[in-house]
Amino acid sequence: MPEIINSIDSTEKTGPVIHVTTSPHILEKGAGTRRTMLDVIIALIPVMAASVYLFRSYAVKQIVICTLSCLSAEVIFIRMRGKSITINDFSAAVTGIILALSLPPSMPWFVGVIAGFAAIGLGKIIYGGLGMNIFNPAMVGRAFVIIAFTGILGADAYSNLSGVADAVSGATPLTALKYSGIHTALSNMFWGNIPGSLGETSVIASVIGGLYLIYRKAASLEIPACIIATIAIIAGLVDLSCGHSGIFFYHHLFGGATMFGAFFIATDPVTSPLTFKGKLCFAVGVGFLTMIMRMYSGYPESFMFAILLMNAVTPLINRWFIPTPFGGK
Amino acid sequence: MADQPTAIERFINGILPENPVYRQLLGMCPTLAVTNGMKPAITMACAVAFVLLCANVVTSLIRDLLKPHLRIVVFTLTIATFVTIADRFLAAYFFQMSKTLGPYIPLIIVNCIIIARCEVCASKQPVLVAASDAVGQSIGYGLALVSIAAIREILGTGELFGLQILPVSWPDWVIMVLPPGAFITLGLMLGLVNWIDMKKNGNLK
Numbered sequence: 001m002p003e004i005i006n007s008i009d010s011t012e013k014t015g016p017v018i019h020v021t022t023s024p025h026i027l028e029k030g031a032g033t034r035r036t037m038l039d040v041i042i043a044l045i046p047v048m049a050a051s052v053y054l055f056r057s058y059a060v061k062q063i064v065i066c067t068l069s070c071l072s073a074e075v076i077f078i079r080m081r082g083k084s085i086t087i088n089d090f091s092a093a094v095t096g097i098i099l100a101l102s103l104p105p106s107m108p109w110f111v112g113v114i115a116g117f118a119a120i121g122l123g124k125i126i127y128g129g130l131g132m133n134i135f136n137p138a139m140v141g142r143a144f145v146i147i148a149f150t151g152i153l154g155a156d157a158y159s160n161l162s163g164v165a166d167a168v169s170g171a172t173p174l175t176a177l178k179y180s181g182i183h184t185a186l187s188n189m190f191w192g193n194i195p196g197s198l199g200e201t202s203v204i205a206s207v208i209g210g211l212y213l214i215y216r217k218a219a220s221l222e223i224p225a226c227i228i229a230t231i232a233i234i235a236g237l238v239d240l241s242c243g244h245s246g247i248f249f250y251h252h253l254f255g256g257a258t259m260f261g262a263f264f265i266a267t268d269p270v271t272s273p274l275t276f277k278g279k280l281c282f283a284v285g286v287g288f289l290t291m292i293m294r295m296y297s298g299y300p301e302s303f304m305f306a307i308l309l310m311n312a313v314t315p316l317i318n319r320w321f322i323p324t325p326f327g328g329k
Numbered sequence: 330m331a332d333q334p335t336a337i338e339r340f341i342n343g344i345l346p347e348n349p350v351y352r353q354l355l356g357m358c359p360t361l362a363v364t365n366g367m368k369p370a371i372t373m374a375c376a377v378a379f380v381l382l383c384a385n386v387v388t389s390l391i392r393d394l395l396k397p398h399l400r401i402v403v404f405t406l407t408i409a410t411f412v413t414i415a416d417r418f419l420a421a422y423f424f425q426m427s428k429t430l431g432p433y434i435p436l437i438i439v440n441c442i443i444i445a446r447c448e449v450c451a452s453k454q455p456v457l458v459a460a461s462d463a464v465g466q467s468i469g470y471g472l473a474l475v476s477i478a479a480i481r482e483i484l485g486t487g488e489l490f491g492l493q494i495l496p497v498s499w500p501d502w503v504i505m506v507l508p509p510g511a512f513i514t515l516g517l518m519l520g521l522v523n524w525i526d527m528k529k530n531g532n533l534k
Contacts, residue, residue: 108500144504147504148504150503
């Protein structure tokens with residue numbers, strides 16, 4: 001890992017920009033934070049399109065509020081630290097869009113603003129900016145408002161919508177299954193015609209965007225594949241042993257934030273491990289914790305907490321799986 | 330012992346320059362645990378002030394009798410005596426508050442602030458200096474607790490001392506009265522204090 005060590009040294013002089021890219025480094029000209037972040041934004045287009053189609057003005061409003069608040073938070077906090085402005089690497093915009101897509105459709109405007117400032121301020125700048133953060137900034141912002149405004153972001157935020165199709169207004173599939181035993185049709189979950197957070201409902205949009213990310217090498221295949229496999233195995237085993245005839249299985253595989261989170265949130269290069277084995281370890285942990293918390297905690301969907309917990313142990317995973325150079329002991 | 334600080338220096342140092350929480354980073358556990366409201370924070374600060382003053386005075390009185398290898402035991406026993414008094418007093422006269430604070434009053438026994446003051450000041454200096462040191466440190470500790478508790482209670486409930494001070498429409502930031510709010514507030518306050526300090530000393534780039 002010599003590149004990384006060097007980059008950390010050089011940040012003392014040049015500012016908090018760390019380039020963690022996969023080898024070979026010479027392959028692509030201009031491949032850097034900016035290009036990677038642009039790829040993420042392009043990959044998010046199908047997800048944004050699906051959410052705007054499904055949730056209409058709710059989605060537009062949320063994406064605009066969260067992106068603007070993340071960008072302004074970045075400008076304000078970077079200036080407070082006396083560093084040069086890093087806003088044009090698009091990382092704050094990516095955080096804002098992912099944050100907006102991970103939040104429920106209906107909520108007051110200030111929740112989005114607070115989430116954006118918490119994401120950038122508490123999630124990123126406090127650790128020294130992009131590349132230094134331990135936790136995924138968007139998830140820090142989301143966790144902050146989810147815990148702070150339990151009332152506002154409760155079931156009402158999903159079910160109290162007007163001006164959209166009835167199908168997307170109501171209890172999310174995981175909530176409905178967990179608390180009232182009502183199940184949602186598989187095809188609706190595939191196309192996204194279900195209630196839920198803005199970006200997570202459409203499986204097909206997340207998969208298209210995610211495959212583009214992997215094709216562009218902005219995300220690694222191991223993490224999403226392994227998370228989905230882990231969730232599928234655990235959900236499948238529970239389904240088989242309890243005789244849910246497949247309903248439990250596909251709800252957990254396609255419902256909640258499984259697809260969106262696996263492709264867009266867990267693959268954040270800064271907060272996920274660097275080596276192949278480390279990525280597998282991280283992904284299995286995320287899938288396992290998600291399923292455990294979905295089944296046994298008070299929250300019907302816990303992908304966010306699973307990501308944050310695994311983010312916390314990522315430095316440890318990196319240390320466990322330091323690759324041995326050829327000829328080394 | 331000509332180079333030991335005088336009583337007034339000890340008193341002033343305790344309040345801000347050597348603030349137990351913000352400068353010495355001592356007593357973090359109660360600082361995080363009891364600052365979700367002003368009332369528990371002030372009760373805690375008073376209990377610590379009482380124990381610190383009594384322990385410092387007693388330690389200072391017996392300082393010539395202390396054997397170096399047994400001094401920590403003597404400090405701890407002295408502190409434990411006064412903590413028990415404070416704990417039983419609260420349980421007798423402020424039962425609800427005693428329940429709210431739970432184990433954090435008994436835990437004053439192992440609060441590093443008090444052992445540190447006994448070790449640094451009271452075991453070496455006369456009673457008057459030790460007493461003024463205890464008062465200064467207690468004020469510093471109280472200020473730190475109150476500053477954190479005020480932020481957390483106002484943001485978390487819109488209230489101060491249980492009285493509504495923000496508009497009723499204020500959306501309560503529940504996270505601020507929960508443990509994460511304690512860590513976030515303490516971290517930001519520490520950063521702020523360091524930032525002000527750097528600015529004052531002209532070390533800021």
